[in-house]
Amino acid sequence: MAPTVHIGAAAGFAGDRTDAGGPVAEALARCDGPRFLIYETLAERTLALSQLERRGDPARGYNPRLEQFVGPVLARCLAANVRIVGNFGAANPRGAAERILALALAQGLAPRVAVVEGDDLRGVLTPRQLAARETDGAVLAGASEIIAANAYLGAGPIAQALDRGADVVVTGRVADSALALGPLVHALRWRADDWDRLAAGTLAGHLLECGAQVTGGYFADPPHKFVPGMAGIGYPIAEVEAAGAIVITKPPGTGGRVDRFTVTEQILYEIHDPAAYLAPDVVLDLTAVEVLELGSDRVRVTGARGKPAPPTLKATVCIDGGLLGEAEISYAGPNAAARARLAAETVAERMRIRAPGLKLRIDAIGLASVLGDDAGAFARRSNASSEDVRLRFAAQSADRAAVERLLDEVEALYCAGPAGGAGVRRHITPRLASASCLIEREFVQPTVTVFGSEA
Amino acid sequence: MTLRTVKLFEIANARSGDKGNRLNIALVCRDPAHYPALARQVTAEAVAAAFAHRKPSRVVRYDLPRLSAFNFVLDDALEGGVNASLGLDGHGKSLSFLLLDLPVQVE
Numbered sequence: 001m002a003p004t005v006h007i008g009a010a011a012g013f014a015g016d017r018t019d020a021g022g023p024v025a026e027a028l029a030r031c032d033g034p035r036f037l038i039y040e041t042l043a044e045r046t047l048a049l050s051q052l053e054r055r056g057d058p059a060r061g062y063n064p065r066l067e068q069f070v071g072p073v074l075a076r077c078l079a080a081n082v083r084i085v086g087n088f089g090a091a092n093p094r095g096a097a098e099r100i101l102a103l104a105l106a107q108g109l110a111p112r113v114a115v116v117e118g119d120d121l122r123g124v125l126t127p128r129q130l131a132a133r134e135t136d137g138a139v140l141a142g143a144s145e146i147i148a149a150n151a152y153l154g155a156g157p158i159a160q161a162l163d164r165g166a167d168v169v170v171t172g173r174v175a176d177s178a179l180a181l182g183p184l185v186h187a188l189r190w191r192a193d194d195w196d197r198l199a200a201g202t203l204a205g206h207l208l209e210c211g212a213q214v215t216g217g218y219f220a221d222p223p224h225k226f227v228p229g230m231a232g233i234g235y236p237i238a239e240v241e242a243a244g245a246i247v248i249t250k251p252p253g254t255g256g257r258v259d260r261f262t263v264t265e266q267i268l269y270e271i272h273d274p275a276a277y278l279a280p281d282v283v284l285d286l287t288a289v290e291v292l293e294l295g296s297d298r299v300r301v302t303g304a305r306g307k308p309a310p311p312t313l314k315a316t317v318c319i320d321g322g323l324l325g326e327a328e329i330s331y332a333g334p335n336a337a338a339r340a341r342l343a344a345e346t347v348a349e350r351m352r353i354r355a356p357g358l359k360l361r362i363d364a365i366g367l368a369s370v371l372g373d374d375a376g377a378f379a380r381r382s383n384a385s386s387e388d389v390r391l392r393f394a395a396q397s398a399d400r401a402a403v404e405r406l407l408d409e410v411e412a413l414y415c416a417g418p419a420g421g422a423g424v425r426r427h428i429t430p431r432l433a434s435a436s437c438l439i440e441r442e443f444v445q446p447t448v449t450v451f452g453s454e455a
Numbered sequence: 456m457t458l459r460t461v462k463l464f465e466i467a468n469a470r471s472g473d474k475g476n477r478l479n480i481a482l483v484c485r486d487p488a489h490y491p492a493l494a495r496q497v498t499a500e501a502v503a504a505a506f507a508h509r510k511p512s513r514v515v516r517y518d519l520p521r522l523s524a525f526n527f528v529l530d531d532a533l534e535g536g537v538n539a540s541l542g543l544d545g546h547g548k549s550l551s552f553l554l555l556d557l558p559v560q561v562e
Contacts (some may be wrong), residue, residue, distance in 0.1 A: 265470040434475070
């Protein structure tokens with residue numbers, strides 16, 4: 001009988017808790033059968049930021065927290081044969097592999113580290129060819145310089161790296177769910193056209209890929225939804241059977257909760273048509289999925305169905321997006337909202353003269369700052385009141401002088417604005433514009449290279 | 456039987472997610488018995504009205520009766536999304552609570 005495969009998740013995004021992997025690695029080390037620890041650290045624009053970092057220093061461009069993520073668990077994982085798979089290679093998987101090998105050497109360890117490449121499309125397709133493949137928009141029209149263009153690879157190269165004995169697999173852009181499906185294809189020998197099993201593995205990956213979001217993170221809403229021990233929330237472990245049934249749980253003794261509510265919210269996270277969730281290896285149909293609470297933070301998930309993989313692969317392409325300028329100022333105490341409103345009108349009026357054409361957004365933090373819209377319709381309708389309002393002004397442009405003008409106008413409120421304006425902060429950050437493209441598979445040729453000691 | 460008016464957050468859970476300029480919100484009944492009432496009242500049209508200021512170009516509701524859940528997909532509702540929005544919440548992570556503030560009638 002095929003063994004149950006255990007896959008733990010140690011990170012759900014680049015900025016995730018770096019100490020989350022410890023309890024997961026420890027729990028995995030105590031299990032039998034094939035075991036894997038995965039790291040998902042590449043949101044849509046993270047790779048482009050890494051590409052910019054690599055321009056500054058060719059040795060970098062992988063996840064800047066790589067050492068903090070992997071260092072504390074590497075020895076325990078290698079000793080217990082828990083194999084690590086992460087997309088923390090970002091824009092420089094080879095650089096990440098070298099760093100991991102150096103980290104291992106310093107600890108007296110000698111792992112086999114595999115690098116998955118072939119996601120980078122910049123040398124493969126021109127900006128014009130990428131623009132022709134853009135879906136839902138025209139961000140790339142006329143773009144001359146691409147910062148990052150990466151196809152989402154599937155499970156195949158990850159499974160191949162594990163087949164070749166890798167203790168650690170470093171990737172750049174892969175489908176988040178492939179971080180789990182790759183190990184499952186390797187351990188359970190699932191065929192490339194076994195759509196229902198590939199769908200189950202994709203669902204397991206989907207449930208793991210955001211880390212704590214399935215174990216009580218992004219969930220608590222007291223007094224309606226309680227999560228115990230949030231400061232020490234346990235990151236998830238999926239137990240996947242050869243037939244595709246999944247149990248989601250978390251390490252013993254950790255905080256958080258795993259029940260049908262935490263799992264159901266995550267099943268539908270970032271899903272559009274639940275009958276057709278597109279992944280590189282399969283189209284996942286969630287409409288027959290059922291969740292069953294087994295008690296003590298264990299939930300069984302069954303019913304994933306698969307349809308043949310889509311003919312194309314998705315790619316995310318990033319180009320320069322100009323500059324975002326933001327400035328804030330506070331008004332507090334009696335009549336704060338009226339003074340904030342006057343300040344907003346004052347800046348808006350001056351900007352109409354000083355930088356006409358620059359689109360401005362103004363939020364009143366404490367009254368309405370995130371649920372609203374750029375035009376302020378929601379805020380005008382809101383009857384919220386507050387005696388502590390922080391006004392926030394934002395504008396975006398390729399023209400730095402125009403953006404600076406907005407920040408200057410906000411700062412000038414100190415002396416020339418309403419009474420009691422306080423605590424101006426201002427900053428300008430570079431932006432990226434991103435587009436989704438569909439790429440014919442012949443343009444994407446994944447490769448696997450294994451470094452380190454030979455088995 | 457008497458009907459009472461409640462806010463959705465009293466009887467249901469919700470979670471926002473994004474892809475580019477597209478928002479999805481999963482709405483999950485805490486008590487599966489509420490599913491039919493929510494199916495009648497929390498329509499795509501009702502959600503489009505609640506999010507009218509975001510000017511979604513399309514709102515679709517997908518029903519998942521086996522999960523006692525609905526998935527709402529709002530196209531072009533994120534003011535450009537995480538890379539283009541001037542707002543603080545380009546991901547739309549807070550927007551599940553705009554949905555949860557809707558009143559519904561249940562037994």
